[in-house]
Amino acid sequence: MTTRKVIIICKEFYPSLTPRAFRAAELATELGKRGHRVKVFIPSWNGLGEGTDLETFARQRGFALSGLGRSRWPEVQLRGRGLALLARRVARRLLSLLFEYPDIWLMFRIRKLLRVEQDHDLLVSIAVPHPVHWGVAWARTRRTPIASTWVADCGDPYMGCRTDSFRKPFYFKYLEKWFGRKADFITIPFEGAREGYYPEFHHKIRVIPQGFSLEGLDLPVFRKTVDYPVFGYAGGFIPGYRDPGPLLEFLSGWEHPFLFVAYSMNRGMLEPYMERLNGRVEVRDYIPREALLKELSHMDFLLNFDNNTGVQLPSKLIDYSLTGRPVLNITAPFREEPVREFLQGDYSGRMKLPPREQYDIRNVANQFLDLCRVP
Numbered sequence: 001m002t003t004r005k006v007i008i009i010c011k012e013f014y015p016s017l018t019p020r021a022f023r024a025a026e027l028a029t030e031l032g033k034r035g036h037r038v039k040v041f042i043p044s045w046n047g048l049g050e051g052t053d054l055e056t057f058a059r060q061r062g063f064a065l066s067g068l069g070r071s072r073w074p075e076v077q078l079r080g081r082g083l084a085l086l087a088r089r090v091a092r093r094l095l096s097l098l099f100e101y102p103d104i105w106l107m108f109r110i111r112k113l114l115r116v117e118q119d120h121d122l123l124v125s126i127a128v129p130h131p132v133h134w135g136v137a138w139a140r141t142r143r144t145p146i147a148s149t150w151v152a153d154c155g156d157p158y159m160g161c162r163t164d165s166f167r168k169p170f171y172f173k174y175l176e177k178w179f180g181r182k183a184d185f186i187t188i189p190f191e192g193a194r195e196g197y198y199p200e201f202h203h204k205i206r207v208i209p210q211g212f213s214l215e216g217l218d219l220p221v222f223r224k225t226v227d228y229p230v231f232g233y234a235g236g237f238i239p240g241y242r243d244p245g246p247l248l249e250f251l252s253g254w255e256h257p258f259l260f261v262a263y264s265m266n267r268g269m270l271e272p273y274m275e276r277l278n279g280r281v282e283v284r285d286y287i288p289r290e291a292l293l294k295e296l297s298h299m300d301f302l303l304n305f306d307n308n309t310g311v312q313l314p315s316k317l318i319d320y321s322l323t324g325r326p327v328l329n330i331t332a333p334f335r336e337e338p339v340r341e342f343l344q345g346d347y348s349g350r351m352k353l354p355p356r357e358q359y360d361i362r363n364v365a366n367q368f369l370d371l372c373r374v375p
Contacts, residue, residue, distance in 0.1 A: 032062030110135025123147035157196025211364025242305035246334035
Protein backbone atom coordinates (compact mmCIF):
# COMPACT_ATOMS: atom_id res chain seq x y z
CA MET A 1 0.00 0.00 0.00
CA THR A 2 1.28 3.45 -0.98
CA THR A 3 1.20 5.85 1.97
CA ARG A 4 -0.58 9.09 1.13
CA LYS A 5 -0.22 12.52 2.70
CA VAL A 6 -3.73 13.82 3.26
CA ILE A 7 -5.19 17.12 4.50
CA ILE A 8 -8.83 17.37 5.60
CA ILE A 9 -10.30 20.81 6.33
CA CYS A 10 -13.70 21.28 7.96
CA LYS A 11 -15.64 23.38 10.41
CA GLU A 12 -17.65 20.58 12.01
CA PHE A 13 -15.88 17.68 13.69
CA TYR A 14 -16.16 15.18 16.52
CA PRO A 15 -17.93 15.30 18.98
CA SER A 16 -20.46 17.35 17.01
CA LEU A 17 -23.50 15.30 15.94
CA THR A 18 -23.82 16.71 12.42
CA PRO A 19 -23.50 15.01 9.02
CA ARG A 20 -20.38 17.01 8.10
CA ALA A 21 -18.74 16.18 11.43
CA PHE A 22 -19.38 12.49 10.80
CA ARG A 23 -18.01 12.84 7.27
CA ALA A 24 -14.72 14.32 8.45
CA ALA A 25 -14.17 12.17 11.54
CA GLU A 26 -15.03 8.86 9.87
CA LEU A 27 -12.82 9.58 6.85
CA ALA A 28 -9.87 10.72 8.98
CA THR A 29 -10.24 7.66 11.22
CA GLU A 30 -10.30 5.18 8.34
CA LEU A 31 -7.35 6.77 6.53
CA GLY A 32 -5.36 7.02 9.76
CA LYS A 33 -6.08 3.39 10.58
CA ARG A 34 -4.61 2.39 7.24
CA GLY A 35 -1.35 4.19 7.97
CA HIS A 36 -1.79 7.25 5.79
CA ARG A 37 -0.36 10.54 7.09
CA VAL A 38 -3.50 12.53 7.80
CA LYS A 39 -3.73 16.08 9.15
CA VAL A 40 -7.15 17.52 10.00
CA PHE A 41 -7.68 21.29 10.29
CA ILE A 42 -10.56 22.26 12.57
CA PRO A 43 -11.58 25.43 14.45
CA SER A 44 -10.13 25.66 17.96
CA TRP A 45 -13.57 25.78 19.58
CA ASN A 46 -13.93 22.04 18.95
CA GLY A 47 -11.88 21.44 22.09
CA LEU A 48 -8.47 21.33 20.41
CA GLY A 49 -5.57 21.31 22.87
CA GLU A 50 -2.93 19.10 24.43
CA GLY A 51 -4.42 16.47 26.70
CA THR A 52 -8.03 17.07 25.67
CA ASP A 53 -10.45 14.30 24.77
CA LEU A 54 -10.29 15.43 21.15
CA GLU A 55 -6.51 15.09 21.02
CA THR A 56 -6.80 11.62 22.53
CA PHE A 57 -9.51 10.74 19.99
CA ALA A 58 -7.20 11.72 17.12
CA ARG A 59 -4.07 10.06 18.48
CA GLN A 60 -5.82 6.74 19.05
CA ARG A 61 -7.07 6.78 15.46
CA GLY A 62 -3.77 7.65 13.84
CA PHE A 63 -4.24 11.19 12.56
CA ALA A 64 -3.05 14.64 13.61
CA LEU A 65 -5.09 17.73 14.43
CA SER A 66 -4.24 21.33 13.64
CA GLY A 67 -6.23 24.38 14.72
CA LEU A 68 -7.76 26.98 12.43
CA GLY A 69 -7.97 29.28 15.43
CA ARG A 70 -11.00 31.15 16.66
CA SER A 71 -13.08 33.69 14.81
CA ARG A 72 -12.70 37.29 15.91
CA TRP A 73 -16.02 38.07 14.30
CA PRO A 74 -18.67 37.48 16.97
CA GLU A 75 -21.97 35.89 16.10
CA VAL A 76 -25.07 38.00 16.73
CA GLN A 77 -26.57 36.60 19.93
CA LEU A 78 -30.33 36.14 20.10
CA ARG A 79 -31.18 37.74 23.41
CA GLY A 80 -33.59 40.31 24.70
CA ARG A 81 -37.33 40.57 24.08
CA GLY A 82 -39.80 42.16 21.75
CA LEU A 83 -38.38 44.55 19.18
CA ALA A 84 -34.82 44.11 20.47
CA LEU A 85 -34.95 40.36 19.85
CA LEU A 86 -36.61 40.88 16.47
CA ALA A 87 -33.88 43.35 15.45
CA ARG A 88 -31.20 40.84 16.40
CA ARG A 89 -32.91 38.08 14.44
CA VAL A 90 -33.15 40.28 11.35
CA ALA A 91 -29.51 41.39 11.69
CA ARG A 92 -28.30 37.83 12.13
CA ARG A 93 -30.26 36.60 9.12
CA LEU A 94 -29.16 39.46 6.85
CA LEU A 95 -25.50 39.15 7.80
CA SER A 96 -25.60 35.44 7.05
CA LEU A 97 -27.51 35.83 3.81
CA LEU A 98 -25.57 38.79 2.39
CA PHE A 99 -22.06 38.09 3.64
CA GLU A 100 -21.96 34.49 4.97
CA TYR A 101 -21.20 36.07 8.33
CA PRO A 102 -19.69 34.84 10.60
CA ASP A 103 -18.45 31.77 8.67
CA ILE A 104 -16.73 33.95 6.08
CA TRP A 105 -13.76 34.22 8.47
CA LEU A 106 -12.85 30.65 7.54
CA MET A 107 -12.02 31.77 4.02
CA PHE A 108 -9.33 34.16 5.24
CA ARG A 109 -7.94 31.85 7.91
CA ILE A 110 -7.71 28.79 5.68
CA ARG A 111 -5.93 30.76 2.98
CA LYS A 112 -3.31 31.92 5.46
CA LEU A 113 -2.65 28.48 6.96
CA LEU A 114 -2.56 26.52 3.71
CA ARG A 115 0.08 28.72 2.12
CA VAL A 116 2.75 26.86 4.15
CA GLU A 117 1.37 23.39 3.35
CA GLN A 118 2.95 21.66 0.34
CA ASP A 119 3.65 18.26 -1.21
CA HIS A 120 0.47 16.54 -0.09
CA ASP A 121 -1.22 13.90 -2.20
CA LEU A 122 -4.83 14.65 -1.34
CA LEU A 123 -6.67 17.65 0.08
CA VAL A 124 -10.32 17.22 1.08
CA SER A 125 -12.30 20.32 2.05
CA ILE A 126 -15.70 19.63 3.57
CA ALA A 127 -18.71 21.94 3.38
CA VAL A 128 -21.00 23.22 4.79
CA PRO A 129 -20.07 26.01 5.27
CA HIS A 130 -18.83 26.79 1.77
CA PRO A 131 -16.25 29.44 2.84
CA VAL A 132 -14.12 26.35 3.61
CA HIS A 133 -13.91 25.75 -0.15
CA TRP A 134 -13.36 29.42 -0.90
CA GLY A 135 -10.39 29.56 1.43
CA VAL A 136 -8.77 26.58 -0.30
CA ALA A 137 -9.40 28.13 -3.72
CA TRP A 138 -7.71 31.34 -2.57
CA ALA A 139 -4.67 29.50 -1.21
CA ARG A 140 -4.19 27.05 -4.07
CA THR A 141 -2.23 28.34 -7.07
CA ARG A 142 -0.19 26.73 -9.85
CA ARG A 143 2.99 27.67 -8.04
CA THR A 144 1.72 26.45 -4.66
CA PRO A 145 -0.84 23.69 -5.36
CA ILE A 146 -0.70 22.35 -1.76
CA ALA A 147 -1.73 18.87 -2.91
CA SER A 148 -1.72 16.90 -6.15
CA THR A 149 -5.50 16.52 -5.90
CA TRP A 150 -8.10 18.79 -4.32
CA VAL A 151 -11.52 17.28 -3.64
CA ALA A 152 -14.24 19.74 -2.62
CA ASP A 153 -16.79 17.66 -0.73
CA CYS A 154 -20.29 19.16 -0.69
CA GLY A 155 -23.01 17.81 1.56
CA ASP A 156 -25.49 20.28 0.05
CA PRO A 157 -25.38 22.60 -2.97
CA TYR A 158 -24.74 26.29 -2.35
CA MET A 159 -26.31 28.41 -5.09
CA GLY A 160 -28.49 25.43 -5.96
CA CYS A 161 -29.83 24.97 -2.42
CA ARG A 162 -33.62 24.55 -2.36
CA THR A 163 -34.36 24.20 1.37
CA ASP A 164 -33.57 27.77 2.47
CA SER A 165 -36.32 30.37 2.66
CA PHE A 166 -34.20 32.79 0.61
CA ARG A 167 -32.03 32.25 -2.44
CA LYS A 168 -28.37 33.20 -2.22
CA PRO A 169 -27.50 36.68 -3.59
CA PHE A 170 -26.35 36.56 -7.22
CA TYR A 171 -22.78 37.66 -6.46
CA PHE A 172 -21.97 34.46 -4.60
CA LYS A 173 -22.14 32.58 -7.90
CA TYR A 174 -18.74 34.04 -8.76
CA LEU A 175 -17.24 32.45 -5.65
CA GLU A 176 -18.93 29.14 -6.41
CA LYS A 177 -17.62 29.14 -9.97
CA TRP A 178 -14.20 30.23 -8.75
CA PHE A 179 -13.75 27.24 -6.47
CA GLY A 180 -15.42 24.99 -9.06
CA ARG A 181 -12.77 25.90 -11.64
CA LYS A 182 -9.91 25.30 -9.19
CA ALA A 183 -11.07 22.05 -7.59
CA ASP A 184 -10.01 18.83 -9.30
CA PHE A 185 -13.17 17.07 -8.15
CA ILE A 186 -16.47 17.98 -6.49
CA THR A 187 -17.99 15.16 -4.48
CA ILE A 188 -21.69 14.89 -3.70
CA PRO A 189 -23.54 12.28 -1.58
CA PHE A 190 -26.03 11.07 -4.22
CA GLU A 191 -26.63 11.41 -7.93
CA GLY A 192 -29.68 13.66 -7.68
CA ALA A 193 -27.59 16.46 -6.16
CA ARG A 194 -25.75 16.96 -9.46
CA GLU A 195 -28.47 19.31 -10.70
CA GLY A 196 -27.68 21.70 -7.84
CA TYR A 197 -24.36 22.63 -9.50
CA TYR A 198 -23.46 24.64 -12.58
CA PRO A 199 -23.36 22.47 -15.74
CA GLU A 200 -19.78 23.47 -16.58
CA PHE A 201 -18.59 21.54 -13.51
CA HIS A 202 -20.64 18.38 -13.95
CA HIS A 203 -17.66 16.56 -15.45
CA LYS A 204 -15.78 17.09 -12.16
CA ILE A 205 -18.55 15.68 -9.99
CA ARG A 206 -18.17 12.28 -8.37
CA VAL A 207 -20.79 10.61 -6.17
CA ILE A 208 -19.36 9.45 -2.83
CA PRO A 209 -21.99 8.70 -0.18
CA GLN A 210 -21.66 9.37 3.51
CA GLY A 211 -19.54 6.70 5.20
CA PHE A 212 -19.61 5.05 8.61
CA SER A 213 -17.73 2.23 10.22
CA LEU A 214 -19.90 -0.88 10.20
CA GLU A 215 -17.39 -2.91 12.19
CA GLY A 216 -18.76 -3.84 15.58
CA LEU A 217 -22.18 -2.40 14.74
CA ASP A 218 -24.40 -4.51 16.99
CA LEU A 219 -27.99 -3.38 16.73
CA PRO A 220 -30.80 -5.16 18.59
CA VAL A 221 -33.25 -7.35 16.71
CA PHE A 222 -36.66 -5.70 16.62
CA ARG A 223 -39.20 -7.16 19.02
CA LYS A 224 -42.71 -5.87 19.49
CA THR A 225 -43.20 -4.99 23.17
CA VAL A 226 -46.43 -2.94 23.20
CA ASP A 227 -49.76 -3.39 21.43
CA TYR A 228 -49.73 0.02 19.74
CA PRO A 229 -47.43 1.51 17.05
CA VAL A 230 -44.26 3.29 18.20
CA PHE A 231 -42.51 5.33 15.52
CA GLY A 232 -39.71 7.83 15.49
CA TYR A 233 -37.90 10.65 13.73
CA ALA A 234 -34.41 12.04 14.19
CA GLY A 235 -33.33 15.42 12.83
CA GLY A 236 -34.39 18.99 12.30
CA PHE A 237 -37.52 20.53 10.85
CA ILE A 238 -37.71 23.26 8.20
CA PRO A 239 -40.91 25.29 7.73
CA GLY A 240 -42.35 24.59 4.30
CA TYR A 241 -39.97 21.70 3.66
CA ARG A 242 -39.50 19.26 6.55
CA ASP A 243 -42.71 20.49 8.14
CA PRO A 244 -44.37 18.19 10.72
CA GLY A 245 -47.52 20.31 10.93
CA PRO A 246 -49.78 18.38 8.51
CA LEU A 247 -48.78 15.03 10.04
CA LEU A 248 -49.41 16.23 13.59
CA GLU A 249 -52.74 17.68 12.54
CA PHE A 250 -53.73 14.26 11.20
CA LEU A 251 -52.42 12.44 14.28
CA SER A 252 -54.42 14.79 16.52
CA GLY A 253 -57.57 13.25 15.08
CA TRP A 254 -56.36 9.63 15.17
CA GLU A 255 -58.39 7.94 17.88
CA HIS A 256 -56.19 4.89 18.43
CA PRO A 257 -53.11 4.67 20.73
CA PHE A 258 -49.64 5.38 19.35
CA LEU A 259 -46.34 6.95 20.43
CA PHE A 260 -44.33 9.29 18.22
CA VAL A 261 -40.78 9.92 19.47
CA ALA A 262 -38.93 12.86 17.88
CA TYR A 263 -35.21 13.40 18.48
CA SER A 264 -34.98 17.05 17.50
CA MET A 265 -33.89 20.47 18.68
CA ASN A 266 -36.81 22.13 16.83
CA ARG A 267 -39.23 21.68 19.69
CA GLY A 268 -41.08 24.87 18.77
CA MET A 269 -42.63 23.32 15.66
CA LEU A 270 -44.13 20.50 17.74
CA GLU A 271 -45.30 22.37 20.82
CA PRO A 272 -48.57 23.76 19.30
CA TYR A 273 -49.83 20.17 19.02
CA MET A 274 -48.54 18.72 22.29
CA GLU A 275 -51.67 19.37 24.35
CA ARG A 276 -54.00 17.96 21.69
CA LEU A 277 -51.86 14.84 21.32
CA ASN A 278 -52.05 14.27 25.07
CA GLY A 279 -48.74 12.51 25.71
CA ARG A 280 -48.66 10.58 22.46
CA VAL A 281 -45.67 12.63 21.24
CA GLU A 282 -42.32 12.76 23.03
CA VAL A 283 -39.62 15.26 22.06
CA ARG A 284 -36.12 14.24 23.10
CA ASP A 285 -32.75 15.93 22.73
CA TYR A 286 -30.12 14.58 20.38
CA ILE A 287 -28.08 11.66 21.69
CA PRO A 288 -24.83 10.09 20.41
CA ARG A 289 -25.24 8.33 17.11
CA GLU A 290 -24.55 4.82 18.41
CA ALA A 291 -27.21 5.21 21.10
CA LEU A 292 -29.65 6.71 18.61
CA LEU A 293 -29.29 3.74 16.25
CA LYS A 294 -30.19 1.36 19.06
CA GLU A 295 -33.22 3.44 20.02
CA LEU A 296 -34.46 3.63 16.44
CA SER A 297 -34.02 -0.13 16.05
CA HIS A 298 -36.76 -0.62 18.66
CA MET A 299 -39.32 1.40 16.66
CA ASP A 300 -42.10 -0.16 14.58
CA PHE A 301 -41.26 2.27 11.78
CA LEU A 302 -39.43 5.55 11.15
CA LEU A 303 -40.42 8.84 9.54
CA ASN A 304 -38.64 10.87 6.91
CA PHE A 305 -39.88 14.38 6.15
CA ASP A 306 -38.94 14.80 2.52
CA ASN A 307 -37.07 17.92 1.38
CA ASN A 308 -39.40 17.98 -1.64
CA THR A 309 -36.41 18.70 -3.86
CA GLY A 310 -34.35 16.34 -5.94
CA VAL A 311 -30.99 17.94 -5.13
CA GLN A 312 -30.89 17.44 -1.35
CA LEU A 313 -31.34 14.20 0.55
CA PRO A 314 -31.56 13.93 4.36
CA SER A 315 -28.46 12.15 5.69
CA LYS A 316 -30.58 10.51 8.40
CA LEU A 317 -31.69 7.99 5.78
CA ILE A 318 -28.29 6.31 6.16
CA ASP A 319 -28.95 5.61 9.84
CA TYR A 320 -32.48 4.56 9.00
CA SER A 321 -31.08 2.08 6.48
CA LEU A 322 -28.74 0.60 9.08
CA THR A 323 -31.59 -0.06 11.51
CA GLY A 324 -33.52 -2.09 8.96
CA ARG A 325 -36.83 -0.57 10.09
CA PRO A 326 -39.56 0.41 7.57
CA VAL A 327 -39.46 4.10 6.62
CA LEU A 328 -42.52 6.23 5.82
CA ASN A 329 -41.68 9.19 3.58
CA ILE A 330 -43.81 12.27 4.32
CA THR A 331 -44.07 14.44 1.20
CA ALA A 332 -45.86 17.64 0.22
CA PRO A 333 -48.73 17.82 -0.35
CA PHE A 334 -49.48 15.67 2.67
CA ARG A 335 -51.26 12.38 2.04
CA GLU A 336 -53.22 10.70 4.82
CA GLU A 337 -53.54 7.20 3.34
CA PRO A 338 -49.85 6.14 3.64
CA VAL A 339 -49.82 7.27 7.28
CA ARG A 340 -53.00 5.37 8.00
CA GLU A 341 -51.51 2.23 6.41
CA PHE A 342 -48.34 2.40 8.51
CA LEU A 343 -50.30 2.99 11.71
CA GLN A 344 -52.24 -0.17 10.91
CA GLY A 345 -49.08 -2.21 10.30
CA ASP A 346 -49.11 -2.17 6.48
CA TYR A 347 -45.57 -1.22 5.37
CA SER A 348 -45.95 -2.07 1.68
CA GLY A 349 -45.40 1.62 0.82
CA ARG A 350 -42.04 1.84 2.64
CA MET A 351 -39.15 3.81 1.16
CA LYS A 352 -36.60 1.87 -0.86
CA LEU A 353 -33.20 2.60 0.70
CA PRO A 354 -29.76 1.67 -0.66
CA PRO A 355 -27.99 -1.37 0.84
CA ARG A 356 -25.95 -0.65 3.95
CA GLU A 357 -22.70 -1.72 2.23
CA GLN A 358 -22.85 1.46 0.17
CA TYR A 359 -22.15 3.44 3.35
CA ASP A 360 -19.25 1.31 4.59
CA ILE A 361 -16.43 3.75 5.36
CA ARG A 362 -13.92 1.29 3.90
CA ASN A 363 -15.58 1.62 0.50
CA VAL A 364 -16.00 5.37 0.89
CA ALA A 365 -12.32 5.89 1.78
CA ASN A 366 -11.30 3.86 -1.27
CA GLN A 367 -13.36 6.16 -3.46
CA PHE A 368 -11.56 9.23 -2.11
CA LEU A 369 -8.14 7.61 -2.49
CA ASP A 370 -8.95 6.60 -6.06
CA LEU A 371 -9.16 10.32 -6.93
CA CYS A 372 -5.47 10.88 -6.08
CA ARG A 373 -3.59 11.97 -9.18
CA VAL A 374 -0.31 10.38 -8.12
CA PRO A 375 1.09 6.90 -8.79
